[in-house]
Amino acid sequence: GDSVTQTEGLVTLTEGLPVMLNCTYQSTYSPFLFWYVQHLNEAPKLLLKSFTDNKRPEHQGFHATLHxxxxxxxxxxxxxxxxxxxxxxxxxxxxxxxxxxxxxGIGTLLSVKP
Amino acid sequence: EAAVTQSPRNKVAVTGGKVTLSCNQTNNHNNMYWYRQDTGHGLRLIHYSYGAGSTEKGDIPDGYKASRPSQENFSLILELATPSQTSVYFCASGVRGNTEVFFGKGTRLTVV
Known part of the structure; x- marks a missing residue:
């Protein structure tokens, strides 16, 4: 069946450094991919969605490319x-x-420190 | 913004008891989902629905039933609650599977 793999459970970064969170998938069809973000004690909400064309979605400085x-x-x-x-x-x-x-996927916790 | 309301927000249940978690959305969305969130497992799909009267099994349906009596309401039923069902449960709704879904604030269920 379909599946999503996120290999990093925890990513710790210093403020100002670049962020890259990994996501790979398995699907029988040509799927739509999404990134959702969940802040502490809040509900998940949409951050980005893949497009059917070659546009690269961006939001709040984040971007992702469907390969x-x-x-x-x-x-x-x-x-x-x-x-x-x-x-x-x-x-x-x-x-x-x-x-x-x-x-x-199982989610990746991003911790950004000063 | 789309509104999804879950009730109760917190619930303590006894092992073997029946638990019903309710979800209401006023956005006229076709699709509704129930997930449970556990550390190390992320959000796992229990049941989903693509319209009133329909329910589909997700990836971990065992021990759970679902009911979609109307476009607005989608319930998750634990007939015989077990401690392994202690978790945070999220309801979500969306127009279609390839569009944004909107989550409720979650229900924290503890089975003792």
Whole structure:
């Protein structure tokens, strides 16, 4: 079945350094990929979504590129901020008529320190 | 912004008891989901629905039932609660699977 893999459980960075959180996936179809962010004691909310064309989605300084050849959708930011500390989930949906199932990875906790 | 309301927000249940978690959305979204969140496992899909009257099994449906009596409401039912079902449960809704979903604030369930 479909699956999402996030290899890092915890990423600790110093403020100002670049961020890269890994996400790879397995899917029978051509899925849509998402990044959700969850701050402490809050609900997850959408950060980014892949496009069907080659546009690179960006939001709050974060960006991600869908690479179908490597089945990856890594999240990047050029300079980490303290407020970026949160739990980040990569998620997958098949889309189309069968695309009602939304599957999440195990999440990566990003801790940004001064 | 889309509103998803979960009740109760906190629940303590006894082993073997029946627990019902409720979710209401006023966004007229077709899809609704129930997830549980556990450290080391992330958000795992229990049941989902793509409209009133439909329920589909997610990845970990054992021990759970779901009910979607209307577009707005989606319930998760634990007929015989066990301590392994202690977790934080999130309900979410969305227009379709390939669009943004909106989460409720979660229900913290403790089974003793």
């Amino acid at each position: 179908k050849s490597s089945s990856s959708f890594h999240l990047q930011k050029s300079s980490a901020q303290l407020s970026d500390s949160a739990l980040y989930y990569c998620a997958l949906s098949e889309g189309g008529s069968s695309g009602n199932k939304l599957i999440f």
